[in-house]
Amino acid sequence: MRFEPESLHGANAGLQVARGIMEGIKQEFPWISYGDLWTLGGVCAIQEMGGPKIPWRPGRIDGFASQATPDGRLPDGAQGAQHLRNIFYRMGFSDQEIVALSGAHALGRCHRDRSGFDGPWTFSPVTVSNEYFRLLLEEKWVWRKWDGPKQLQDKTTKTLMMLPSDYSLVEDKNFKKYVQVYAKDQDKWFEDFSKAISTLFELGVPRTQFVASEPWVMGGEE
Structure with a gap:
């Protein structure tokens, strides 16, 4: 989602605002991958807004522009x-x-x-x-x-x-x-x-690629 044309897909409209905010954190901590930064940001935001603690673990590797997905693979709010x-x-x-x-x-x-x-x-x-x-x-x-x-x-x-x-x-x-x-x-x-969003965050990532063998729970025990 960092690259065109995926960043310009209709279902991603407006997300450049969030990406811009997260970019400041990325510059401060350049060693973290975008995949880890964005998913960790989501986990922390959900928890801070009163939601559940979501199991999360690091280890996502960032891709390249050539790997951008085709349009139409995200939910369309106008559909049923x-x-x-x-x-x-x-x-x-x-x-x-x-x-x-x-x-x-x-x-x-x-x-x-x-x-x-x-x-x-x-x-x-x-x-x-x-x-x-x-x-x-x-x-x-x-x-x-x-x-x-x-x-x-x-x-x-x-x-x-x-x-x-x-x-x-x-x-x-x-x-x-x-x-x-x-x-x-x-x-x-x-x-x-x-459970479902943790699965979504890890979708397509080989388990051996994660740094931790067990998920972390932010604010809780490993």
């Missing part, structure tokens, strides 16, 4: 359940893990000048919680009438939004059963999300 399965099944994830990873939308918001979509998913976009799942089930979602791409808004306040891909999690019967579990039990979501 089958698209999510096509994207995540390719990486070996199950329906349960797809829903668990989707809960990260509790954080942040969409920016119209980046993705085209607009608005936050929850009322507290700087806190990791299961509110994303609760809101998906409990709020009444209607299609927003505006000149932007197709998205939903909550009927009550009209300040929250859901993407078509988000809403597909409650339209699809098998996805919905996991949404219901996580909406009721934040600890269960934390547990499953921690």
Whole structure:
């Protein structure tokens, strides 16, 4: 993602802001790989915002521009359940893990000048919680009438939004059963999300490449 054309893919729009911030840390600690720096930054951010402690270990080796992936391999918020399965099944994830990873939308918001979509998913976009799942089930979602791409808004306040891909999690019967579990039990979501995102961070990296034989837990015991 440091190189074009991957850095310019639509699904990566706006991430240059985060990469720029992390670059300052990279200059201070040049010995750490970008792969380790970015994933460690994600782990620390999730923990600082009240989320679970995620097992993490160093050892990622940075690639080259020639290894940039083709466009279309990341989730498209305008698509539905089958698209999510096509994207995540390719990486070996199950329906349960797809829903668990989707809960990260509790954080942040969409920016119209980046993705085209607009608005936050929850009322507290700087806190990791299961509110994303609760809101998906409990709020009444209607299609927003505006000149932007197709998205939903909550009927009550009209300040929250859901993407078509988000809403597909409650339209699809098998996805919905996991949404219901996580909406009721934040600890269960934390547990499953921690496992799934740790797998995502290590995807494609040979186990022998990691420096540590066992994952570290930030702020906890090795």
